[in-house]
Amino acid sequence: MxxxxxxSQEVIECVSALIGFDTVSRNSNLALIEWAAxxxxxxxxxxxxxxxxxxxxxxxxxxxxxxxxxxxxxxxTDVVPVDGQVWQSDPFxxxxxxxxxxxxxxxxxxxxxxxxxxxxxxxxxxxxxxPVHLALSYDEEVGCLGIPGLLADMRDAGIEPSGCxxxxxxxxxxxxxxxxxxxxxxxxxxxAAHSSLTPAGVNAIEYAANVITxxxxxxxxxxxxxxxxxxxxxxxxxxxxxxxxxGNGMNIIPASCEFSFEYRYLPGVAPERFxxxxxxxxxxxxxxxxxxxxxxxxxxxxxxxxxPALDENDSAALQALALGLLGARAPQRVAYGTEASFFQxxxxxxxxxxxxxxxxxxxxxEYVSLAQLAACEAFIGQVVHTLAK
Numbered sequence: 001m002x003x004x005x006x007x008s009q010e011v012i013e014c015v016s017a018l019i020g021f022d023t024v025s026r027n028s029n030l031a032l033i034e035w036a037a038x039x040x041x042x043x044x045x046x047x048x049x050x051x052x053x054x055x056x057x058x059x060x061x062x063x064x065x066x067x068x069x070x071x072x073x074x075x076x077t078d079v080v081p082v083d084g085q086v087w088q089s090d091p092f093x094x095x096x097x098x099x100x101x102x103x104x105x106x107x108x109x110x111x112x113x114x115x116x117x118x119x120x121x122x123x124x125x126x127x128x129x130x131p132v133h134l135a136l137s138y139d140e141e142v143g144c145l146g147i148p149g150l151l152a153d154m155r156d157a158g159i160e161p162s163g164c165x166x167x168x169x170x171x172x173x174x175x176x177x178x179x180x181x182x183x184x185x186x187x188x189x190x191x192a193a194h195s196s197l198t199p200a201g202v203n204a205i206e207y208a209a210n211v212i213t214x215x216x217x218x219x220x221x222x223x224x225x226x227x228x229x230x231x232x233x234x235x236x237x238x239x240x241x242x243x244x245x246x247g248n249g250m251n252i253i254p255a256s257c258e259f260s261f262e263y264r265y266l267p268g269v270a271p272e273r274f275x276x277x278x279x280x281x282x283x284x285x286x287x288x289x290x291x292x293x294x295x296x297x298x299x300x301x302x303x304x305x306x307x308p309a310l311d312e313n314d315s316a317a318l319q320a321l322a323l324g325l326l327g328a329r330a331p332q333r334v335a336y337g338t339e340a341s342f343f344q345x346x347x348x349x350x351x352x353x354x355x356x357x358x359x360x361x362x363x364x365x366e367y368v369s370l371a372q373l374a375a376c377e378a379f380i381g382q383v384v385h386t387l388a389k
Contacts, residue, residue: 007373008118012101015114015373016094018077019103025078025142028056032077036060036117036136043124045134050153052146057138059150063159065128070387072133072164072348073116073380074339076140076147079105085364100367107356111368112167115355115376119384130387133161140339143183143305147342155346163318165383166340167354169361169368172375174322175352176331178338179232179264180309182271185302186211186282188246191294192255201253202294205246207286208257211299212241214281215261218274229266231333239263239274260304264335267309275301307337308345315349322353325382334358353379
């Protein structure tokens with residue numbers, strides 16, 4: 001049980017152990033997964049592993065109890081890099097000072113995972129009316145690449161939970177809705193020429209700028225007259241061009257330019273309409289002007305990331321349970337995406353609730369307060385209690 005004013009020693013040990021694994025997304029997470037699997041199996045969990053194609057990373061799905069229903073406690077194992085950041089302590093060694101536990105992933109989101117793993121003995125000994133599943137995924141930070149495999153494995157195993165709690169840092173507030181996101185890469189191919197002979201070339205950067213300017217117009221139009229949902233930091237859908245590269249010489253008309261753009265859309269908004277508006281302008285307005293000067297000119301698009309929106313309308317029962325246990329009045333809405341929407345997309349009502357603040361995630365000296373860990377431990381303990389016979 002949690003100690004007065006702080007989490008149990010077992011939670012501290014689990015969170016500290018998780019931070020000790022360098023699971024930056026470019027690295028393998030297998031050492032962490034094997035450690036977690038061993039701990040869970042020792043307390044009677046049935047553990048399933050789902051590997052990536054290279055077998056360098058794995059998802060873990062551990063089950064306590066039998067039958068349909070129950071709840072999934074879910075989180076990702078990967079963390080963002082610390083390159084170029086200045087830390088007061090080793091980011092991959094948990095350090096406690098002034099009521100905070102510091103380390104990479106402390107709040108995003110090894111704090112929640114540590115709390116969940118610390119429940120293993122309790123779950124193993126409990127007579128559960130409905131099962132409790134722990135889900136650990138890989139590569140969330142680089143586009144939610146692992147979660148589709150975990151969900152497919154869950155389906156293949158016939159596991160049909162009634163709800164999912166994803167423990168991203170929310171300050172232990174219940175989040176029932178978040179925006180979806182799409183990221184596209186646009187590659188513009190023109191024709192190189194010496195800059196003194198500008199009309200002989202097709203300037204890929206300039207035509208890419210045409211498309212980017214249209215993206216800006218769409219963004220302004222959405223802010224002015226698009227659908228709105230109050231409660232989000234930005235109550236409308238947004239679209240922006242965020243990276244660009246092109247050209248290979250100060251005196252060469254550039255033959256190629258590549259840029260990325262993303263949009264974050266409200267629940268209930270069809271994401272395809274943003275892309276189609278950009279694509280239609282590029283192919284029907286910009287490209288004909290390019291090909292009038294060079295027949296091989298091209299504009300191509302690739303989707304390089306997609307996160308569904310989380311809609312609050314199908315998780316009312318789970319929201320009520322969580323709000324009641326936490327003594328909160330109403331759920332929150334956030335602009336960032338999580339794996340909760342992937343669970344929702346396969347029919348599992350989902351919410352987001354975890355310890356720590358998103359404001360310190362990804363930053364130097366990332367931390368989670370001991371009070372937040374204690375609150376999460378109490379909450380998860382109560383969730384488990386509601387599923388016990």
